Amino acid sequence: MAVDSTWTPLEISPHDVxxxxxxxxxxxYVRGEPDLTDLLxxxxAVVFRGFQATPDALPGVLDELLPDRLAYVHGNSPRTKVGQNVYTSTEYPPEFTISMHNELSYGHAWPSRLLFFCETAPETGGATPVVDGxxxxxxxDADVRDAFAGGVRxxxxxxxxxxxxxxxxxxFETDDRDAIEGFLGDSEAEWEWRKDGSLRVIQRRPATTEHPITGTRVWFNQADQWHAAGLGSETAAALARVIPADELPQSVTFADGSPIPDTYVEQIRDRxxxxxxxxxWHAGDVLLIDNVLVGHGRRPFTGKRRVLVAMSS
Incomplete structure (x- = not known):
């Protein structure tokens, strides 16, 4: 089946409705939408633009679009919690590009929807790129897809x-080891508490998944983000000189433990x-995405960019 090469998010403005x-x-408007799930x-992905949403109005918007907000438990990117299961978007330095990914695709379960709210638009750059999975x-390339057929570790x-x-x-937003072990047990993960007090977690997951409504098969893993090559050749080489791969904060292999070639990682990231x-972004914009059908990232920016994110099952 041919894939639509002209896809862009739907934009809805006050004039449109x-x-x-x-x-x-x-x-x-959202409350009157007969079936937001089907629309999404x-x-x-849908951009609500021109409604002049504010931080004070955000809880009401979230209650309609994400009625069962989830905590960012087991999330691997740096964020700050600013409200009831509302977080800052990834807090990596502004000069870096964040490559495309589906939120928590490395987990046993993941959110079905993500919502982004622009409180402060950057001076330049800072777009949230979205990609049709x-x-x-x-x-x-066919050899890359075939190599990932067995999943990732x-x-x-x-x-x-x-x-x-x-x-x-x-x-895990807790210091209760029993609670963490319960979460990991339910997640079909392996884990080990180490002598220095650290925790090692190993998970084997598929590389693709099907959307529960449309049946569409999409790329759905974070191999390129967890692989050192995804950071660039110079950074990867520097890390390799000082830290063994399996001691990095996060790393990835094929499911059988064999290494993923750097060229595969670079192709996945770049394409x-x-x-x-x-x-x-414009201040007050709201972006709602289907987290299975669409991956997202971040472009570099200058100025004070503040984008908040929330998620739901």
Whole structure:
């Protein structure tokens, strides 16, 4: 089946729906939408622009679009919790590109929807690129797709309070080891508490998945983000000189433990970014995406960019 090469997110403005440019109008519009799930499955991503949403209005918008918000438990990127299961978007330095990915695709379960809210637009850059996961999968060379057919193996090394990467306390939003073990047991993960107080977690996951409504098969893993080659050849070489691969905060192999070639990782990263459509931010914009059908990332920026994110099952 041919993949649509012209896909872009649906944009909805007050003019489009015949209402005033105010946050209350957005809440009323979403509340009146007969089936938001079908809309999102069909359009994959929706930008609500021009409604002048504000931080004060955000809880009401979230209650309509994400009625069962999830905590960012087992998340691997640095964030700050700013409300009831509302977080800052990834806090990597602004000069870096964040490659395309589906949130928590390395986990046993993942959110079905993500919502982004722009509180402060950057001076330049800072778009959130989004990519059609079906197009991304089809763009990969056949030998790359075949190599990933058996899935991937993710390894996390989470320190106990001081070290490289995130601590296990921050990652799981608790210091209760029993609670963490219960979560990991339910996730079909392997884990080991180490002598230095750190936690090692190993998970084997498929590289693709099917959307529960449309049946569309999409690229759905974070191999390129967990692989040192995804950081660039110079950074990868520097890391290799000082830290063994299996001691990095996160690393990835094929499911059988064999290494993933750097060239595969670079192809996955680069083609996802090449296919992506940029959502440029204006203060008050809201972006809602289907987290299975669409991957997302971040372009470099200057200025004070503040984009908040929430997710739901």
């Amino acid at each position: 015949g209402c005033e440019a105010e946050p209350r109008a957005l809440i009323d 499955a069909r359009e994959k 079906e197009r991304w999968l089809e763009s990969l 993710y390894t996390q090394n989470l320190h106990s309070g001081r070290g490289l990467g995130k601590s296990w306390q921050d990652t 996802g970014l090449e296919l992506a459509v940029d959502v440029d």
